Amino acid sequence: METAVETTGDTPAPALQHKPWDDLHPVLALVGRRTLAGIVTLVVVSLLVFLATEVLPGNAAYAILGHNATPATLRALERQLGLDRSLPSQYWHWFSGVLTGHPGTSLANGQSVWSQAEPALINSAVLIAVSGVTGSVLGVILGAIAALRRDGWFDRAFSVVTLAAMSLPLFVIAVTLIILFATTVTHILPGVSSIPPGTYAWQAPKYLILPALTLIIVVVPYIQRMMRGATIEALESDYVEMALLKGVPPRRILFVHALPNAIAPTIQAIGLNFLFLAGGIVVVEYIFNFPGIGQLLVNAVSDRDIPVIQFTVLVLAAFYLVVNIVTDIVALLATPRRRVAR
Secondary structure, X not given: OOOOOOOOOOOOOOOOOOOHHHHOOHHHHHHHHHHHHHHHHXXXXXXXXXXXXXXXXXXXXXXXXXXXXXXXXXXXXHHHHOOOXXXXXXXXXXXXXXXXXXXXXXXXXXXXXXXXXXXXXXXXXXXXXXXXXXXXXXXXXXXXXXXXXXXOHXXXXXXXXXXHHHHOOHHHHHHHHHHHHOOOOOOOOOOOXXXXXXXXXXHOHHHXXXXXXXXXXXXHHHHHHHHHHHHHHHHOOHHHXXXXXXXXXXXXXXXXXXXXHHHHHHHHHHHHHHHHHHHHHHHHHHXXXXXXXXXXXXXXXXXXXXXXXXXXXXXXXXXXXXXXXXXXXXXXXXXXXXXXXX
């Protein structure tokens, strides 16, 4: 005899889906997730860059031979460059070459793309590092001082200066510095960063000063204002008031309690400014004729040098992804309650 089983409406709730990274340390989980997402993003960006350059009118063979090329010579050069193959085949040939360190050959001079990009990448990396690190340190220090002297003369004066710097375009700051230090007012520094071939930026620091100073002036105001606001918020928090009531010295309150909690949101601003520098170097390097990746990209666009354009844009995209990942990791490490595994 079959017995009926009574069912009730109280069914057990389904268990939450367990994700593979739930058991990992928060830092390791973040690195794993962001690295995987970064790789997928980079592949998508490489595909978009390749397709965007392929839809341009004409092709690489026509750009090399010019208007006087005959159909026979065009077809011969297309076969030599692999342009007669399908788009998927061309993409894989290019992308696999990038992964193995052979991003192609320049259409403008027939040299290897990597031989031109390597010194430019090193020079731009030096410029970004000097500008980003110096601007970040100055912004954090000035922001903390402004927060401690809130509504004082220093805070008011520096607020006016930072707002003025933030409102000026990058090229205006660069031209103003050239007028002040290289041409009309004084002749202290060179107005053009003509670094000799085979010489890197750190070997000729005088050519690095004005481009770096231009970027520093742009970077400092954003970091300073973020640090000022975060420090003021930390100083007005309940735990700081409790520490004051317990008689903790003001210096210890600032460096042990306020600044560690104010630095986490400031790190995000620092990361965003490093991303801005990756785009700002294109303008700055063009104005100062600085031999970096931005100048290389401008010249490649002028010459319609598609392999150099593809590789340069892909490198800038990779830089954006790496900086985003590093920024998130550092911000996580700077937040004690988030970096502890639960």
